[in-house]
Amino acid sequence: TTFVKMLAGVIQPTKGSIEYDLKISYKPQYISPDFEGTVHEYFEQFSPQLFTSSFLQAEVHDALHLKYLQDRELMTLSGGELQRVAIAASVVKEADIYLIDEPSAYLDSQQRMIVSRMLRRLIEKSGKSAMIVDHDVYFIDMVSDALIVFDGVPGRKGRAQGPFSLHEGMNRFLKNVDITFRRDEETKRPRVNKPDSYMDRQQKQNGEYYYKF
Template identity: 50%
Template sequence: PTDGEVDSEVTIAYKPQYIVSNFEGSVSDFLYMNAPSFGSKIFESEIMKPLSLDDMLDKPVKGLSGGELQRLAIAATLSKDAEIYLFDEPTAFLDVEQRLIAARVIRKMVESRNAASLIVDHDIVFIDYISDRAMVFNGTPGLNGHASKPTDLRNAMNEFLGNLNITFRRDKETKRPRVNKLDSYKDREQKEKGEYYYLSD
């Protein structure tokens, strides 16, 4: 950043984008060493069970799949008591249902601690499900960039999707965002209203 200040007293829990599985030991060993609330009833009911970690406690960390490793990293991050939770691409390697479960777990744990979370991800359904506000990044990779101020999700998504010339609608059955076919009736209708994000009900 070119300006701004950072409060060094803020406690942060961070899940990085790239996770390396070089830990010597089981999932249980890893959680015992890296997850402060591991063993508590809250960790078991609110984090471990929803993320399906109980079935892999005896597995060696080095043998975990990408999705298993991602769920373990999310759990370890959420086990910490922090004021800000930073998640860099928490949906990587997760299937659609696991992504929505992860969104519910993250949101519930962050809200229950009256904390804040900053999440970077490319999955629009996940962002739609988990976010109250969003920032849109534009620019040329490696040269320059601009980040919008945090704004409500509708305005941020309208800006983002408008830049891509794509419109979304809500699926009638699943209620998940779906891309409209380019130049379809719905696509044209939403663009005329300036609503690239799905129309509110």
């Protein structure tokens, strides 16, 4: 979150400087519904591309089921509804890189799957890049090609390593926190192994804190 805030120009680094000549679209971690009007009016004012592009209509508007929110007042939306609107508003903007902080917050498991697939498909088809910050391992597993791994002291200092491949990045991160993940055979989702279980010990012995693909 701190890293993408610096890239978005919201905060300044404690050392050095950030220089780039790129168009950036940023969805912050915390969303303030301070627009007085409907969802449709909000998009018309800030993200009209959502209605003028058939590609964005299909890939974003329809995928996120926004038609059911169009006539609702923005300030009356629930956390999950507001999250979907904020994600849509950020990804339909013309940009070189998209900074999306905690897109899975307030979304149920089905909505998280829909959003992760939408983001991955949209970025791949547009040929752009996105940096996504999220706490949901399954979400990151579905949406990411590569990972940047952070460590340090919270509130004092941080260090970024990478980018790494998804598997190597997850392996480094999980090794730092001493947790192993397996892939559930039925749901195919990442699952935490019980500490000191057979799977936990076996994966640690093999240096595979994250399941093999």
